[in-house]
Amino acid sequence: MSADVTLLGVRHHGPGSARAVAAALEQLRPDAVLIEGPPEADPIVALAGDKGMKPPVALLAHVVDDPAKAAFWPFAVFSPEWVAVRHAVDHDLPVRFIDLPAAHTFALTGVPSGVPGGTSDGTPGGGSVGDPIAALAAAAGHDDPERWWEDVIEHRAPGADALAPFAAVAEAMTALREDDTPGTGGASRRDVLREAYMRQQIRAARRAGHRRIAVVCGAWHVPALQSMPTVAHDRALLAGLPRLRTEITWVPWTHRRLSQHTGYGAGIDSPGWYHHLFTSPDRPIARWMTGVAALLRAEDHPVSSAHVIESVRLAEALAAMRGRPLAGLGESMDAVRSVMCDGSDVALALVHERLVVGDALGEVPEDAPAVPLQRDLARLQRSLRLKPEAAERDLVLDLRKELDVSRSRLLHRLRMLGIDWGAPSRPAVHSTGTFREAWRLRWEPEFAVRVVEAAHWGTTVQDAACARAADLAAGAAELADLTTLVEQCLLAGLTTALPAVMRVLADRAALDTDVAHLAAALPALVRALRYGDVRATDGSALEGVARGLAERISVGLPPACTGLDTDGAAAMRAHLDAVHTAVALLSPRPAGGAPQDDTPSGATQDTQDTQDTPDTPADRWAGALHALAAREPSAGPATGAPGLLRGRAVRLLLDDGRLDSDEAGRRMGLVLSRAGAPADAAGWIEGFLAGGGALLLHDARLLGLLDDWLVGVPGDTLVDLLPVLRRTFSALEAGVRRTIGERAAAGPLRAAGHPADAEPAALDEARADAALPVLALLLGLPAHAPAPDRPLIPRQPDRRRAG
Incomplete structure (x- = not known):
């Protein structure tokens, strides 16, 4: 350690190291402070003394032409570097960051190596010593390096000589780095370059006339800065390094991010505890x-x-x-x-x-350097009273209020830009109205990078979201992506971007002939039509496209459902449900009106085809479901639809009032007849019961049909059908399953051909009397016991029940 340079080797984000640095600086009273960190931050380091700066905060550096290349240097109240910065600013001392510039490290590795994100003591990424703290703890006979470091450093108050701990740390690190001196194969190249640059900055401080220089750096680097090689040696190492144009600023940070060992974290397991130790001496x-x-x-x-x-x-x-x-x-x-x-x-x-x-979130002054998009976002957060918070919280918006509509639009626009500050959630209070919107908010530090990344789309949040929407529309791969984008545009109030997105949507919809693609695209479009009205947005341009999609789906649905395997049928069933809901929203029935069904009860498909052409999307969709339900497998594999889809079509028609219970029972009876294939019948039942089986409790005829079919299925075939049947009935509500089981256990369920008032079969007394001797023997009764006063109840046949 030279007479005019004092090296203070620290562990990043350690409260004991921070207290030791504060005591050492008070004892040294330096005239210049040099700190490990990016030199690009020198122009803004004075902001650390601003009253609006509240740790935890971080320096954010990014490449100007590629903002995704970014890195953070976090600082907490208990960070030794922050203590050194505040000491220099408060005493009006020159303070400089002396690590290798981020401009070089971005060009060399993509991410600056000085970011505290690995071991928190400055351990090199590729040196021969993995973790110097662990190595020292092992040498002292301790198996827990964190506990050993706390005992010897973090829990110790500075003594009379504030520099003594740093001399001991330097001696220990020198012993560890005996084989890692610059120029040998032990030290990583990035550490060699960083330490060469640090030595250059120390020489520059000497040339500037400073006589008491304090250097705060990771303890690992102290030995390399103590033994100064020649100036020519360091210049040769640093000559010709590539560089990228970078910018740097202060951003808020959180204790939660400090506790993470990867990404933008700092690797501290207990930042809240460390904060307490530092602030509670x-x-x-x-x-x-x-x-x-x-x-x-x-x-x-x-x-x-x-x-x-x-x-x-x-x-x-x-x-x-x-x-x-x-x-x-x-x-x-x-x-x-x-x-x-x-x-x-x-x-x-x-x-x-x-x-x-802990959930502490720092603050930075308003005059800190920032891109225009960041300033606009900060302005909106203040005007809408949406303060960023590190703790997760729920926000329920009433879209009938202007303030809440503006909040909703801001959150949706940020999601368009990839800034997921808010995630949609379910409201705690259930509501069927469309005016309520629930969000779960949590601000993460990396959103600062995403804001910088999104800055090239525009200078305001609205302009950037509009430009981003147009770009997403141009690059959308699927029709469903476009309709989802349209919905997002309406939710975000991006009316200027909507025409461009709609043009792409109309062109893509006209060329796409895949019914599955059309079916996946329609629900989002219809939701946009319905829910956009709550936000007072004009969705008239969407209605024509939505109705066109609905009509094309209705026309192409029956052929598209033929020849599907099991997975294809399951996917198409999900599309059926989604499109059915969407069509109901697109063509709501008149209030209090009867179902718009021109098909008489019990009519066949041939009769349906003779009816007048439907006038509404709901009527056309009902016609498509009728056609799908009639595509029996007996017509051939090329024209038959899977039972799963046919059963689902019948159930949707029944729920919608376009089939009565008698007609549904007739169709079930045909499917469950002995002429039908058991596997196809099981799929039909699965589609029919999906979404709720309470109708079996209200219609004893349907339950009886199902019960008779199950009883008649051969044993070997039933084993093959059990997975499908189990999946079907396990999806029913627990109460429904229990009631069906109770009814099945009570006795035979009457189905078609078994009227409710039919007399039970007459008792054959002769056959019953023939069983009495055996029964008496089993019960231990006398062989010639008198016959009971009333006839025995005949044993019910062994039956497999649906329950």
């Missing part, structure tokens, strides 16, 4: 237990002051038994589980989520 355990008690009380857990006192005592006792200088997080959580949570891991998980990790 006196009696941290007692203060921690008080906070835990307050949280549990707010969640209606019975916690008293006595619980707090006992928890503190237990935590301290555990620390003493384990030989620790201070109760750590493990001892504190063990005490909380035993005393406050009564051993419940559910309550303990709440403590971990809210306090150990």
